[in-house]
Amino acid sequence: MSTQQLAATTVVEADRAALARVSxxxxxxxxDEHLATQLRRALASEGVADAGALARRLAADPTALRRFRRSIAVSVTGPFRDPHQFDLLERELLPPLLARPGRLRVWSAGCSDGSELISAGRVLSRLGGLERAQLLGSDLLEENVERARAGTAELPEAxxxxxxxxxxxxxxxxAAPGGxxxxxxxxxxxxxxxxxxxERLDALLAAALAPGGVLLLGRAERLRDAAALGLVPAGPHAYRRPA
Ligand SMILES: C[S@@+](CC[C@H](N)C(=O)[O-])C[C@H]1O[C@@H](n2cnc3c(N)ncnc32)[C@H](O)[C@@H]1O
Known part of the structure; x- marks a missing residue:
């Protein structure tokens, strides 16, 4: 694919496959639009003419590969990002979960550097529920997982x-993590x-929810068909599996 072709918002299938293999x-x-935008930027920043040349560059240059992977898996995050969602967690979503006995398993799916899960952990701590919580963060990029691990080691709260x-x-x-x-x-x-x-992700998340469990999406996101997944609304961008 040439730079000019990349002005379009679609990506040639063979280019997509070659870049998927190497990355x-x-x-x-x-x-497509996201991929085409990031490809256009990568061609410019790596100084190569087409997707084939980019694939060869990525195969030969770990730094370029890391840049490309980061550009696709956008990792923007931060502590208490979208604070009203953490208010919702603290005031409405977590108290009913904490009112039930047993372990409270929390999964941050696509956790980036871990800020989101650590923020949720701090809310749980304020609510007195941390001792029975198990907190798991997962991410596509190993480097994000490593950052989250390194950040955890620095946390003041034992x-x-x-x-x-x-x-x-x-x-x-x-596959979701077990349990x-x-x-x-x-x-x-x-x-x-x-x-x-x-759609595949919605189904995976819904299937991983315990009875009574809550799924919180981002402030611009919603499930395509909550009812078909057996979930009911629990608040803005939040869903519950009936107990
Ligand atoms: C914009 S960040 C969001 C981080 C956090 N959830 C938040 O809202 O602050 C998106 C994260 O999803 C991860 N991600 C993207 N595609 C993924 C996939 N297929 N599987 C797992 N994580 C993925 C990225 O690596 C990135 O860390």
Whole structure:
């Protein structure tokens, strides 16, 4: 694909496949417009003429490869991002979960550097629920998982540090972490996914929810068909599996 062709918002299938192979990213799950934009930028920043040359550059240059992978898997995050969602968690979503006995398993799916899960852990701590919580963050990029691990080691709160686990996981590969989850956060992850990939992800998240469990999506996201997945609305961008 030439730079000129890339002005279009679609990506030639063979280019997508070549870049997926070399980057080890699930590019078939990402929207054409996102891919075309990031390709255009990569061609310019790497100084190569077409997707074939870019694939060869990525295969030969780990730094370029890392740049490309980061550009596709946009990792913007931060502590208490979209604070009203953490207010919702603290005031409405977590208290009913904490009113029930037993472990509280929380999964941040697409956790980036871990800020989201650590923020949720701090809310749980304020609510007195941290001691029985198990907190897992997963992300597509190993480097994000490593950042989350390194950040955890620096946390001042020993109780929170103890409860956090991180793992690499591709949400488009079709498997959730084992067991069922009382709270799943999957915010701002599916923004760049195709409709088909979002549908697969919705089903995967819904199936991983425990009875009574809550799924919180990003502030611009919603499930395509909550009822078909057996979920009911629990608040803005939040869904519950009836107990
Ligand atoms: C914009 S960040 C959102 C981080 C956090 N959830 C938040 O809202 O602050 C999107 C994250 O999703 C991850 N991601 C993208 N595609 C993924 C996939 N197929 N499987 C797992 N994580 C993915 C990216 O690596 C990135 O860390």
């Amino acid at each position: 080890a990213l699930p590019l078939d799950g990402f929207r 109780e929170l540090r103890l409860r956090l686990r991180w793992e690499r996981r591709d949400l488009l590969a079709g 069922s989850w009382q709270l799943i956060l999957c915010r701002n992850v599916a923004i760049y996914f195709t409709a088909a990939a979002r």
